[in-house]
Ligand code: 5CA
């Protein structure tokens with residue numbers, strides 16, 4: 001699939017620090033240890049509706065990861081998928097009388113436009129589920145050779161007992177797993193399954209549903225195996241970061257790790273499993289199914305500067321759950337104005353210590369709110385007292401752009 005066009009990233013003096021991130025699997029903040037090329041997979045959208053602030057917050061958070069690695073001298077192989085065939089998409093197509101492919105294409109295009117407006121660096125590989133079907137089929141065949149696959153009617157399931165490490169990513173107990181599995185696309189009650197938690201790998205053709213003709217028969221892929229196939233095709237096992245919202249911790253990332261490790265006999269699938277908090281509106285998680293949404297595209301249409309949206313998102317720590325509010329946006333707009341005014345000054349106080357502070361707080365589990373506070377302090381001082389360093393306003397703007405993705409030009 002076509003990705004989008006990345007903004008350029010200014011080079012900063014000196015070098016960024018090694019990035020530490022909270023890993024859900026070991027439940028601690030640990031240093032990431034990428035090679036010269038860092039490898040990251042972030043779960044992409046299911047394109048049946050427009051990008052909301054929750055999605056935007058998640059992709060901006062992983063954009064900060066990429067920017068921190070770039071600043072530390074790594075190149076980054078970033079991969080993202082598009083779940084362009086799945087139940088919610090087909091349900092929306094039936095509800096609106098549109099073709100599911102048209103909905104997917106339209107919403108994916110809108111997502112690209114939103115990401116560009118928000119200054120999010122593009123994935124090197126942007127891969128759809130549909131185009132990955134041959135690869136998914138190969139993965140399922142490999143799992144079958146390992147004895148980890150069984151059929152219920154003509155559907156294929158993964159046997160979770162084939163993975164002795166099952167639970168290593170989420171650490172949930174069985175009761176919690178069962179509850180969450182049912183809420184997030186699983187079918188714990190289907191008769192004929194060996195274990196209630198066994199996830200679907202392949203769904204045989206149903207009346208009025210799209211299907212592809214493969215060696216597994218006529219059907220379509222399950223959800224978790226899609227991300228495994230795409231990740232293994234592009235960045236392989238033991239990549240640095242598997243990312244997504246906390247709603248993907250279980251079952252999606254647990255099942256993905258399980259599929260990949262059983263299939264390859266290698267460990268781990270990812271070296272860090274990183275999860276962003278949920279953005280809500282009016283007391284509930286923002287979700288397409290609930291309909292309580294603030295869309296990036298709507299705000300942009302109403303004339304809101306995308307850089308203010310971005311500042312409103314990074315004003316929260318990526319792991320916190322938080323609520324989108326008009327007040328938060330207004331605050332971000334005021335901050336953007338202050339920063340732009342400070343960046344336009346002819347001279348200001350020395351900026352290098354602030355750059356080092358921004359690097360330091362971002363390197364420790366991406367503490368963007370502290371980074372904003374450091375740039376606020378410099379800007380307030382520059383605007384109230386001035387300074388003599390003619391390079392400082394330029395360096396401040398470059399820092400904001402390179403590390404936070406907030407362009408002040
Ligand atoms: N296509 C799958 C992943 S393979 C999917 O979850 N798609 S999605 O469109 O529902 O979500 C896209 C990304 O946004 C996921 O990483 C998800 O965890 C994240 N996300 C969804 N809702 C929110 C929210 N309210 N707050 C923060 N992140 C969210």
Ligand code: ZN
Pocket residue numbers: 042043044081227252
């Ligand atoms: Zn995924």
